[in-house]
Amino acid sequence: DAKTTQPPSMDCAEGRAANLPCNHSTISGNEYVYWYRQIHSQGPQYIIHGLKNNETNEMASLIITEDRKSSTLILPHATLRDTAVYYCIVPGVRGSARQLTFGSGTQLTVLP
C-alpha cells in the first residue's frame, strides 16, 4: 500500500474554503487516491477519488499534483457540518479485493 501522510488537525472559518493536504509519495502509476470523512460516531462517508486528473463533484474538489505525490481535497464553502475527520487513502490490493486502510486522518474543525 502507498503510505499517506496528513496533518493531524486543521481549522477553517465557516464559509471559507477548506484545503486538506495529503502526501502519498510512494503511490504507483495505477493507484487511485480516495478521500473519506467520518463525522463523529457515524460511519465513514465517501467523498471523492481520482487518478491523475483533477476531479470535482457536489461535495468537493480533488487536486492531484502532476507527479502524483500529493493531493489536496478542497471543500469550497465549509459549513459547521463539515467538521469531521478526513481520510486520504491509497487502497492496497491483497487477496481478492482492493482494501481501504484508514490512517489517523485530519481532524477538520469548522469555526463559526
Next chain:
Amino acid sequence: DAGITQSPRYKITETGRQVTLMCHQTWSHSYMFWYRQDLGHGLRLIYYSAAADITDKGEVPDGYVVSRSKTENFPLTLESATRSQTSVYFCASSLRQGYGYTFGSGTRLTVV
C-alpha cells in the same frame, strides 16, 4: 429502504458468549467489508468478501467468523466474545473495485 443496514445498533454481551452482528445491503454490491474502530487504533479491517461464498481475512481476523451465503448479507460472528472485542463495528459495501465504499451506521458492542 434501500441502503446498507446494520443490526443491532447497540449490544451488550458477556464474556464467552457467541454474538452475531448483521449487515444487509440492498444494492447487490459484490464487495462487503467489516471494520472495527477503537480509540487509538482507528478503523481496522476484520474480514471482507468479494462475492457470495468468497471471504478473506483482513488485518485483525482472530476471534471472528464470517459467512456470505447470499450477496446481500454479510454477518460477523464473535464465537466467544472477549472484552478486547468491545468496539464499534462498521460494515461497508462496494459495487466493484475502484468504486467508493458505502458504510453502515455501525454497531456499538460492549463485552462485559
